[in-house]
Amino acid sequence: MAGVSSCMKYSMFIFNFIFWVCGCIILGVSIWLRVSKSAQEEFQIDDSLFSGVYLLIAVGSIIMVLGFLGCCGAVKESQCMLLLFFIGLLLILLLQVVAGILGAVYKSEVEGAINSTLKETTNQLKTDQAFQVQFREFEKKNKCCGLMAGENDWPSTGNVKDGCKCQPEDVGTSACSSDGKNKYKKTCREVMIDYLKNHLIILMGVAFGLAFVEVLGLVFSMSLYCQIQTK
Numbered sequence: 271m272a273g274v275s276s277c278m279k280y281s282m283f284i285f286n287f288i289f290w291v292c293g294c295i296i297l298g299v300s301i302w303l304r305v306s307k308s309a310q311e312e313f314q315i316d317d318s319l320f321s322g323v324y325l326l327i328a329v330g331s332i333i334m335v336l337g338f339l340g341c342c343g344a345v346k347e348s349q350c351m352l353l354l355f356f357i358g359l360l361l362i363l364l365l366q367v368v369a370g371i372l373g374a375v376y377k378s379e380v381e382g383a384i385n386s387t388l389k390e391t392t393n394q395l396k397t398d399q400a401f402q403v404q405f406r407e408f409e410k411k412n413k414c415c416g417l418m419a420g421e422n423d424w425p426s427t428g429n430v431k432d433g434c435k436c437q438p439e440d441v442g443t444s445a446c447s448s449d450g451k452n453k454y455k456k457t458c459r460e461v462m463i464d465y466l467k468n469h470l471i472i473l474m475g476v477a478f479g480l481a482f483v484e485v486l487g488l489v490f491s492m493s494l495y496c497q498i499q500t501k
Contacts (some may be wrong), residue, residue: 274347274497282344282490286355289487290337297330332362340487344494352495356488363484366477385418388459392417396425405458409434413445414458421453 303309304323315323336358343351394401395417402424409415415434416423424434434453436446447453 274494278490278494278497279344279347282494283341285487285490286337286340286344288337290334290341293330293333293335293337295330296326297334300326300330332358336362340491343491347494347498349495349498352491352498356491356495359484359487359491363481363488366481366484370477388417392419392423395423409454409458410437412458412461413437413440413454414456414461415454417458420457423457 300323303313303315304320304327309315336355339351339355339358342348343355395405405417413436415421421434436443436452436454440446440454441452445454445456447455
């Protein structure tokens with residue numbers, strides 16, 4: 271094995287073995303969420319969320335394949351496998367960069383699509399009794415009222431607006447209206463946006479962490495590829 275660093279070789283193997291295990295976990299969990307009725311009920315996954323589950327299945331599969339190529343390429347010192355691993359990882363990194371750029375450039379279009387989805391959900395709130403029960407609990411938990419237009423998002427009949435009423439411990443606080451109605455001031459849309467803004471730093475940290483790991487994988491694979499070539 272002259273000319274090939276054992277440290278580089280086994281570091282590459284360990285790195286990709288962890289990568290492969292992560293892919294297995296993502297793929298296994300996503301398939302379980304798709305086929306298990308009890309899991310779908312527990313995590314409240316309906317037909318509208320299956321596209322996200324399918325995306326996780328695709329991501330898990332890709333990570334598994336890349337991890338396999340990296341592991342075998344390192345152990346067998348296969349330039350072909352290492353090159354395929356490098357190209358696959360590079361494509362993923364480029365797609366992440368492109369997605370970030372497109373997200374920044376088309377921010378208004380993204381916000382428009384989100385608002386359109388929320389409007390459709392508001393229509394569901396007026397007709398779907400099962401969804402009304404779930405959303406009422408969401409309102410109480412997050413101290414919000416309605417989705418887009420406060421209590422006007424609810425049907426005008428019945429007792430369905432109970433979720434908008436302030437809990438006894440919240441009456442008189444800034445979360446409640448001061449007009450005597452004791453309704454929560456914020457819409458649930460505002461709560462969701464605030465949540466995303468507050469966790470934006472975490473999301474950015476995860477994105478940069480993934481990018482760092484991917485660049486590390488690129489460096490390891492190309493270094494090992496070059497060492498095998500000059501062996």
